Amino acid sequence: MGESDLRLAIEKFAKDLAGKAESFVEDISTLEVRTFTTPSAEITTLAGGELDLSDPTLARQLQLRAYTKIDFDCDTTICLPVDANDQVDRSVWDMHQTMVMQALKTRETMLKSMGSALTSALDALQRVAG
Amino acid sequence: MAASRFILTGLGLSPLEGEDPLGIWELSASRTTAFAATAEDVATAEDVATAEDVATVEDAATTALPPGATEQGLIWRIELPASRREARSELETRLTAAKVRQAYLETAEKRLSDLHVGSAYSAQTDSAESALLAEVMALRGSAVAYDAGDTGAVSFLHLYEQCEALVARFRRLVQYYARVETSVGGQPVALTIIDWSGDYEVTWQDGVGPADMALHLDAIRLVLASRQAWLRLVSVVASGALSLSIKASVPGGQFLLFPAVYRFVRDVLAGLEQVQASQEAPG
Secondary structure (H helix, E strand, O other): HHHHHHHHHHHHHHHHHHHHHHHHHHHHEEEEEEEEEOOOOHOOOOOOOOOOOHHHHHHOOOEEEEEEEEOOOOOOEEEEOOOOOOOOOOHHHHHHHHHHHHHHHHHHHHHHHHHHHHHHHHHHHHHHHH | OOEEEEEOOOOOOOOOHHHHHOOOEEOOOOOOOOOOOOOOHHHHHHHOOOOHHHHHHHHHOOOOOOOOOOOOOOEEEEEEEEHHHHHHHHHHHHHHHHHHHHHHHHHHHHHHHHOOOOOOHHHOOHHHHHHHHHHHHHHHHOOOOOOOOHHHHHHHHHHHHHHHHHHHHHHHHHOEEEEEEEOOOOEEEEEEEEEOOOOOEEEEOOOOOOOHHHHHHHHHHHHHHHHHHHHHHHHHHHHHHHHHHHHOOOOOOOOHHHHHHHHHHHHHHHHHHHHHHHHHHHO
Protein backbone atom coordinates (compact mmCIF):
# COMPACT_ATOMS: atom_id res chain seq x y z
CA MET A 1 0.00 0.00 0.00
CA GLY A 2 1.71 3.29 1.06
CA GLU A 3 3.39 4.46 -2.10
CA SER A 4 0.67 3.45 -4.59
CA ASP A 5 -2.07 5.01 -2.44
CA LEU A 6 -0.07 8.20 -2.12
CA ARG A 7 0.69 8.21 -5.86
CA LEU A 8 -3.05 7.87 -6.55
CA ALA A 9 -3.87 10.69 -4.12
CA ILE A 10 -1.29 13.01 -5.72
CA GLU A 11 -2.55 12.17 -9.22
CA LYS A 12 -6.12 12.98 -8.19
CA PHE A 13 -4.97 16.21 -6.61
CA ALA A 14 -3.09 17.24 -9.76
CA LYS A 15 -6.12 16.35 -11.91
CA ASP A 16 -8.46 18.42 -9.73
CA LEU A 17 -6.04 21.34 -9.79
CA ALA A 18 -5.79 21.17 -13.58
CA GLY A 19 -9.60 21.06 -13.86
CA LYS A 20 -9.96 24.08 -11.60
CA ALA A 21 -7.28 25.97 -13.52
CA GLU A 22 -9.21 25.29 -16.73
CA SER A 23 -12.54 26.48 -15.32
CA PHE A 24 -10.79 29.47 -13.75
CA VAL A 25 -9.52 30.53 -17.17
CA GLU A 26 -13.03 30.12 -18.58
CA ASP A 27 -14.72 32.03 -15.74
CA ILE A 28 -12.21 34.81 -15.38
CA SER A 29 -13.85 37.05 -17.98
CA THR A 30 -16.16 38.62 -15.41
CA LEU A 31 -16.08 39.39 -11.71
CA GLU A 32 -19.37 39.60 -9.84
CA VAL A 33 -20.00 40.77 -6.30
CA ARG A 34 -23.42 40.56 -4.69
CA THR A 35 -24.22 42.10 -1.33
CA PHE A 36 -27.23 40.86 0.60
CA THR A 37 -28.66 41.82 3.94
CA THR A 38 -30.83 39.70 6.15
CA PRO A 39 -32.71 40.30 9.40
CA SER A 40 -30.72 39.18 12.44
CA ALA A 41 -33.30 36.53 13.27
CA GLU A 42 -32.79 34.94 9.86
CA ILE A 43 -29.04 34.91 9.60
CA THR A 44 -28.61 31.98 11.96
CA THR A 45 -30.62 29.76 9.64
CA LEU A 46 -29.31 31.25 6.47
CA ALA A 47 -28.87 28.98 3.51
CA GLY A 48 -25.51 28.83 1.80
CA GLY A 49 -24.64 27.44 -1.57
CA GLU A 50 -25.44 29.70 -4.47
CA LEU A 51 -27.80 31.94 -2.49
CA ASP A 52 -30.29 31.40 -5.31
CA LEU A 53 -32.97 34.08 -5.07
CA SER A 54 -35.30 32.06 -7.26
CA ASP A 55 -35.75 29.90 -4.18
CA PRO A 56 -38.79 31.54 -2.50
CA THR A 57 -37.67 30.61 1.00
CA LEU A 58 -34.31 32.22 0.42
CA ALA A 59 -35.82 35.21 -1.33
CA ARG A 60 -37.87 35.93 1.78
CA GLN A 61 -34.77 35.80 3.98
CA LEU A 62 -32.36 37.72 1.79
CA GLN A 63 -32.44 41.13 0.23
CA LEU A 64 -30.07 41.78 -2.63
CA ARG A 65 -28.87 45.32 -1.85
CA ALA A 66 -26.04 45.94 -4.29
CA TYR A 67 -24.48 44.28 -7.29
CA THR A 68 -21.31 44.90 -9.29
CA LYS A 69 -20.17 43.13 -12.44
CA ILE A 70 -16.79 43.96 -13.94
CA ASP A 71 -16.01 42.56 -17.38
CA PHE A 72 -12.49 41.68 -18.46
CA ASP A 73 -12.41 44.78 -20.70
CA CYS A 74 -13.35 46.80 -17.56
CA ASP A 75 -16.96 47.44 -18.62
CA THR A 76 -18.73 47.71 -15.30
CA THR A 77 -22.35 47.23 -14.27
CA ILE A 78 -23.37 48.52 -10.86
CA CYS A 79 -26.70 48.34 -9.07
CA LEU A 80 -26.80 50.89 -6.26
CA PRO A 81 -28.67 50.35 -3.02
CA VAL A 82 -31.26 53.04 -2.23
CA ASP A 83 -33.31 53.70 0.87
CA ALA A 84 -37.04 54.44 1.15
CA ASN A 85 -36.41 57.99 -0.13
CA ASP A 86 -34.55 56.80 -3.22
CA GLN A 87 -31.29 58.07 -1.72
CA VAL A 88 -28.17 55.94 -1.97
CA ASP A 89 -27.89 53.90 1.21
CA ARG A 90 -24.35 54.87 2.18
CA SER A 91 -23.80 52.15 4.79
CA VAL A 92 -24.68 49.33 2.39
CA TRP A 93 -22.84 51.00 -0.47
CA ASP A 94 -19.67 51.35 1.62
CA MET A 95 -19.87 47.69 2.63
CA HIS A 96 -20.33 46.70 -0.98
CA GLN A 97 -17.46 48.81 -2.29
CA THR A 98 -15.15 47.37 0.35
CA MET A 99 -16.08 43.88 -0.80
CA VAL A 100 -15.56 44.75 -4.46
CA MET A 101 -12.05 45.95 -3.62
CA GLN A 102 -11.40 42.77 -1.66
CA ALA A 103 -12.74 40.65 -4.55
CA LEU A 104 -10.40 42.42 -6.97
CA LYS A 105 -7.47 41.70 -4.66
CA THR A 106 -8.56 38.07 -4.39
CA ARG A 107 -8.73 37.81 -8.17
CA GLU A 108 -5.24 39.28 -8.45
CA THR A 109 -3.91 36.77 -5.92
CA MET A 110 -5.63 33.92 -7.78
CA LEU A 111 -4.04 35.00 -11.03
CA LYS A 112 -0.61 35.16 -9.40
CA SER A 113 -1.09 31.74 -7.77
CA MET A 114 -2.19 30.17 -11.04
CA GLY A 115 0.76 31.77 -12.83
CA SER A 116 3.19 30.56 -10.19
CA ALA A 117 1.67 27.02 -10.22
CA LEU A 118 1.99 26.86 -13.99
CA THR A 119 5.58 28.14 -13.84
CA SER A 120 6.46 25.50 -11.23
CA ALA A 121 4.81 22.78 -13.30
CA LEU A 122 6.69 23.84 -16.43
CA ASP A 123 9.94 24.08 -14.49
CA ALA A 124 9.40 20.59 -13.07
CA LEU A 125 8.61 19.22 -16.55
CA GLN A 126 11.75 20.80 -17.98
CA ARG A 127 13.85 19.30 -15.23
CA VAL A 128 12.33 15.87 -15.84
CA ALA A 129 12.81 16.21 -19.60
CA GLY A 130 16.32 17.63 -19.22
CA MET B 1 -14.39 36.81 27.99
CA ALA B 2 -15.29 34.01 25.57
CA ALA B 3 -12.24 32.66 23.75
CA SER B 4 -11.88 33.02 20.00
CA ARG B 5 -12.12 29.95 17.81
CA PHE B 6 -10.92 29.50 14.26
CA ILE B 7 -12.49 26.34 12.94
CA LEU B 8 -12.36 24.73 9.54
CA THR B 9 -15.08 22.18 9.01
CA GLY B 10 -15.55 19.80 6.11
CA LEU B 11 -12.09 18.47 5.35
CA GLY B 12 -13.43 15.03 6.20
CA LEU B 13 -10.86 14.26 8.84
CA SER B 14 -10.92 11.79 11.62
CA PRO B 15 -10.08 13.48 14.94
CA LEU B 16 -6.59 11.92 14.91
CA GLU B 17 -5.76 13.63 11.65
CA GLY B 18 -7.23 16.93 12.71
CA GLU B 19 -4.03 18.91 12.85
CA ASP B 20 -3.34 22.01 10.81
CA PRO B 21 0.28 21.63 9.64
CA LEU B 22 0.58 25.42 9.81
CA GLY B 23 -0.90 25.64 13.31
CA ILE B 24 -3.50 28.29 12.54
CA TRP B 25 -6.85 26.50 12.32
CA GLU B 26 -8.66 24.02 14.46
CA LEU B 27 -9.72 21.31 12.01
CA SER B 28 -13.01 19.75 12.81
CA ALA B 29 -15.00 16.94 11.27
CA SER B 30 -18.01 18.24 13.16
CA ARG B 31 -20.73 19.71 11.00
CA THR B 32 -22.19 22.00 13.61
CA THR B 33 -22.31 25.58 12.40
CA ALA B 34 -23.88 28.82 13.41
CA PHE B 35 -25.26 29.11 9.89
CA ALA B 36 -27.34 26.04 9.17
CA ALA B 37 -26.80 24.40 5.79
CA THR B 38 -29.74 23.63 3.55
CA ALA B 39 -30.53 21.01 1.01
CA GLU B 40 -29.11 23.37 -1.60
CA ASP B 41 -25.68 23.31 0.05
CA VAL B 42 -25.80 19.57 0.08
CA ALA B 43 -26.84 19.38 -3.56
CA THR B 44 -24.02 21.73 -4.54
CA ALA B 45 -21.49 19.67 -2.65
CA GLU B 46 -22.79 16.49 -4.24
CA ASP B 47 -22.51 18.06 -7.68
CA VAL B 48 -18.86 18.81 -7.11
CA ALA B 49 -17.76 15.69 -5.31
CA THR B 50 -17.59 12.34 -7.04
CA ALA B 51 -19.08 9.24 -5.51
CA GLU B 52 -15.54 8.18 -4.67
CA ASP B 53 -14.90 11.44 -2.86
CA VAL B 54 -18.04 11.08 -0.81
CA ALA B 55 -17.06 7.53 0.08
CA THR B 56 -13.59 8.70 1.15
CA VAL B 57 -15.00 11.51 3.20
CA GLU B 58 -17.57 9.26 4.77
CA ASP B 59 -14.84 6.79 5.67
CA ALA B 60 -12.74 9.48 7.26
CA ALA B 61 -15.49 11.29 9.09
CA THR B 62 -17.58 8.38 10.24
CA THR B 63 -17.14 9.42 13.83
CA ALA B 64 -18.67 12.85 13.30
CA LEU B 65 -21.40 12.38 10.71
CA PRO B 66 -24.82 11.41 11.94
CA PRO B 67 -26.49 8.53 10.11
CA GLY B 68 -27.88 9.63 6.76
CA ALA B 69 -25.95 12.90 6.77
CA THR B 70 -24.52 14.08 3.48
CA GLU B 71 -21.24 15.79 2.62
CA GLN B 72 -21.04 19.58 2.27
CA GLY B 73 -18.34 22.09 1.38
CA LEU B 74 -15.65 23.67 3.49
CA ILE B 75 -16.74 26.14 6.13
CA TRP B 76 -14.23 28.49 7.70
CA ARG B 77 -15.84 29.62 10.92
CA ILE B 78 -14.41 32.49 12.93
CA GLU B 79 -15.87 32.97 16.40
CA LEU B 80 -14.66 36.19 17.97
CA PRO B 81 -15.07 37.64 21.46
CA ALA B 82 -17.52 40.48 22.12
CA SER B 83 -14.67 42.91 22.75
CA ARG B 84 -13.97 44.32 19.29
CA ARG B 85 -10.48 45.31 20.32
CA GLU B 86 -9.61 41.80 21.44
CA ALA B 87 -11.30 40.35 18.36
CA ARG B 88 -9.23 42.55 16.08
CA SER B 89 -6.05 41.68 17.93
CA GLU B 90 -6.81 37.91 17.67
CA LEU B 91 -7.36 38.22 13.93
CA GLU B 92 -4.21 40.26 13.43
CA THR B 93 -2.18 37.69 15.35
CA ARG B 94 -3.46 34.84 13.16
CA LEU B 95 -3.05 36.81 9.98
CA THR B 96 0.55 37.58 10.90
CA ALA B 97 1.07 33.89 11.72
CA ALA B 98 -0.23 32.89 8.27
CA LYS B 99 2.15 35.33 6.60
CA VAL B 100 5.07 34.19 8.76
CA ARG B 101 4.36 30.53 7.85
CA GLN B 102 4.44 31.49 4.18
CA ALA B 103 7.84 33.11 4.71
CA TYR B 104 9.04 29.96 6.53
CA LEU B 105 7.90 27.90 3.55
CA GLU B 106 10.11 30.02 1.31
CA THR B 107 13.03 29.23 3.63
CA ALA B 108 12.19 25.53 3.54
CA GLU B 109 12.06 25.63 -0.26
CA LYS B 110 15.42 27.38 -0.42
CA ARG B 111 17.01 24.85 1.94
CA LEU B 112 15.59 22.02 -0.16
CA SER B 113 17.05 23.44 -3.34
CA ASP B 114 20.43 24.01 -1.63
CA LEU B 115 20.65 20.37 -0.63
CA HIS B 116 23.64 18.54 -2.17
CA VAL B 117 22.87 14.90 -2.57
CA GLY B 118 26.35 14.00 -3.76
CA SER B 119 28.11 15.14 -0.59
CA ALA B 120 28.29 12.93 2.44
CA TYR B 121 25.25 13.73 4.49
CA SER B 122 27.26 13.84 7.66
CA ALA B 123 28.66 17.07 6.24
CA GLN B 124 25.21 18.63 6.29
CA THR B 125 25.24 20.22 9.68
CA ASP B 126 21.54 20.76 10.17
CA SER B 127 19.66 17.76 11.52
CA ALA B 128 16.63 18.25 9.21
CA GLU B 129 18.94 18.09 6.19
CA SER B 130 20.81 15.10 7.63
CA ALA B 131 17.61 13.20 8.28
CA LEU B 132 16.29 13.90 4.79
CA LEU B 133 19.55 12.93 3.11
CA ALA B 134 19.69 9.73 5.13
CA GLU B 135 16.28 8.81 3.73
CA VAL B 136 17.34 9.76 0.22
CA MET B 137 20.44 7.58 0.50
CA ALA B 138 18.38 4.72 1.89
CA LEU B 139 15.97 4.96 -1.04
CA ARG B 140 18.80 5.25 -3.53
CA GLY B 141 20.39 2.13 -2.12
CA SER B 142 17.01 0.38 -2.05
CA ALA B 143 17.53 -0.01 1.65
CA VAL B 144 13.92 0.61 2.46
CA ALA B 145 13.03 -3.07 2.49
CA TYR B 146 12.14 -3.05 6.16
CA ASP B 147 10.95 -6.31 7.65
CA ALA B 148 7.29 -6.49 8.51
CA GLY B 149 6.79 -5.19 12.00
CA ASP B 150 10.05 -3.29 11.88
CA THR B 151 9.73 0.03 13.72
CA GLY B 152 11.21 1.85 10.73
CA ALA B 153 8.67 0.30 8.37
CA VAL B 154 5.77 1.10 10.66
CA SER B 155 6.94 4.68 11.03
CA PHE B 156 7.42 5.05 7.28
CA LEU B 157 3.97 3.63 6.52
CA HIS B 158 2.48 5.97 9.08
CA LEU B 159 4.17 8.88 7.31
CA TYR B 160 2.79 7.69 3.96
CA GLU B 161 -0.68 7.63 5.49
CA GLN B 162 -0.20 11.13 6.88
CA CYS B 163 0.90 12.38 3.46
CA GLU B 164 -2.01 10.69 1.77
CA ALA B 165 -4.40 12.31 4.26
CA LEU B 166 -2.70 15.65 3.64
CA VAL B 167 -3.10 15.37 -0.12
CA ALA B 168 -6.73 14.27 0.24
CA ARG B 169 -7.29 17.30 2.47
CA PHE B 170 -5.80 19.61 -0.14
CA ARG B 171 -7.96 18.07 -2.85
CA ARG B 172 -10.91 19.41 -0.92
CA LEU B 173 -9.26 22.81 -0.70
CA VAL B 174 -9.14 22.71 -4.49
CA GLN B 175 -12.69 21.45 -4.91
CA TYR B 176 -14.20 24.16 -2.76
CA TYR B 177 -12.99 27.72 -2.56
CA ALA B 178 -14.20 29.39 0.63
CA ARG B 179 -17.27 29.94 2.71
CA VAL B 180 -16.42 32.27 5.58
CA GLU B 181 -18.71 32.75 8.57
CA THR B 182 -17.96 35.32 11.22
CA SER B 183 -19.64 35.69 14.57
CA VAL B 184 -18.82 38.22 17.28
CA GLY B 185 -19.77 37.67 20.90
CA GLY B 186 -21.85 34.67 19.84
CA GLN B 187 -23.86 36.67 17.30
CA PRO B 188 -23.51 35.87 13.59
CA VAL B 189 -22.34 38.94 11.70
CA ALA B 190 -21.85 37.93 8.09
CA LEU B 191 -21.14 35.13 5.72
CA THR B 192 -19.26 35.29 2.46
CA ILE B 193 -19.07 32.70 -0.28
CA ILE B 194 -16.12 33.02 -2.64
CA ASP B 195 -16.07 30.78 -5.68
CA TRP B 196 -13.28 29.66 -7.97
CA SER B 197 -13.82 32.49 -10.43
CA GLY B 198 -13.30 35.00 -7.60
CA ASP B 199 -16.96 36.03 -7.40
CA TYR B 200 -18.19 37.10 -3.97
CA GLU B 201 -21.61 36.66 -2.39
CA VAL B 202 -21.73 38.52 0.90
CA THR B 203 -24.60 38.46 3.35
CA TRP B 204 -24.64 40.87 6.26
CA GLN B 205 -26.85 40.86 9.27
CA ASP B 206 -29.13 43.91 9.14
CA GLY B 207 -27.67 46.88 10.97
CA VAL B 208 -24.14 45.54 11.22
CA GLY B 209 -21.71 48.24 12.30
CA PRO B 210 -18.40 49.29 10.71
CA ALA B 211 -16.34 47.55 13.43
CA ASP B 212 -17.98 44.17 12.75
CA MET B 213 -17.71 44.71 9.01
CA ALA B 214 -13.99 45.25 9.39
CA LEU B 215 -13.73 42.08 11.47
CA HIS B 216 -15.46 40.03 8.78
CA LEU B 217 -13.19 41.49 6.14
CA ASP B 218 -10.14 40.55 8.22
CA ALA B 219 -11.61 37.07 8.66
CA ILE B 220 -11.83 36.74 4.86
CA ARG B 221 -8.21 37.90 4.54
CA LEU B 222 -7.15 35.31 7.10
CA VAL B 223 -8.96 32.53 5.23
CA LEU B 224 -7.41 33.54 1.92
CA ALA B 225 -3.93 33.79 3.45
CA SER B 226 -4.35 30.37 5.06
CA ARG B 227 -5.51 28.79 1.80
CA GLN B 228 -2.53 30.34 0.09
CA ALA B 229 -0.11 29.03 2.72
CA TRP B 230 -1.54 25.51 2.58
CA LEU B 231 -1.38 25.35 -1.19
CA ARG B 232 2.18 26.67 -0.99
CA LEU B 233 3.02 23.88 1.45
CA VAL B 234 1.83 21.27 -1.06
CA SER B 235 3.72 22.94 -3.88
CA VAL B 236 6.96 23.14 -1.84
CA VAL B 237 6.70 19.46 -0.86
CA ALA B 238 5.72 18.25 -4.35
CA SER B 239 8.35 20.25 -6.25
CA GLY B 240 10.97 19.48 -3.56
CA ALA B 241 10.30 15.73 -3.83
CA LEU B 242 10.50 15.91 -7.62
CA SER B 243 13.72 17.87 -7.79
CA LEU B 244 15.35 15.75 -5.07
CA SER B 245 14.38 12.56 -6.89
CA ILE B 246 16.11 13.90 -10.01
CA LYS B 247 19.22 14.98 -8.08
CA ALA B 248 19.43 11.63 -6.32
CA SER B 249 18.38 9.58 -9.36
CA VAL B 250 15.74 7.71 -7.42
CA PRO B 251 13.27 6.13 -9.86
CA GLY B 252 9.72 7.10 -8.91
CA GLY B 253 11.31 9.26 -6.25
CA GLN B 254 8.76 12.06 -6.54
CA PHE B 255 6.29 9.73 -4.81
CA LEU B 256 8.75 7.82 -2.65
CA LEU B 257 10.31 11.01 -1.35
CA PHE B 258 7.07 12.87 -0.74
CA PRO B 259 6.78 11.73 2.91
CA ALA B 260 10.43 12.43 3.65
CA VAL B 261 10.24 15.90 2.14
CA TYR B 262 6.99 16.59 3.99
CA ARG B 263 8.73 15.64 7.23
CA PHE B 264 11.69 17.84 6.32
CA VAL B 265 9.42 20.83 5.68
CA ARG B 266 7.60 20.27 8.96
CA ASP B 267 10.94 19.99 10.78
CA VAL B 268 12.14 23.24 9.21
CA LEU B 269 8.90 25.01 10.16
CA ALA B 270 9.13 23.68 13.72
CA GLY B 271 12.77 24.76 13.96
CA LEU B 272 11.99 28.27 12.77
CA GLU B 273 9.05 28.46 15.16
CA GLN B 274 11.35 27.50 18.00
CA VAL B 275 13.88 30.15 17.06
CA GLN B 276 11.15 32.79 16.89
CA ALA B 277 9.68 31.70 20.23
CA SER B 278 13.06 31.86 21.93
CA GLN B 279 13.69 35.31 20.46
CA GLU B 280 10.34 36.53 21.76
CA ALA B 281 10.71 34.96 25.19
CA PRO B 282 11.30 37.55 27.93
CA GLY B 283 14.80 37.78 29.32
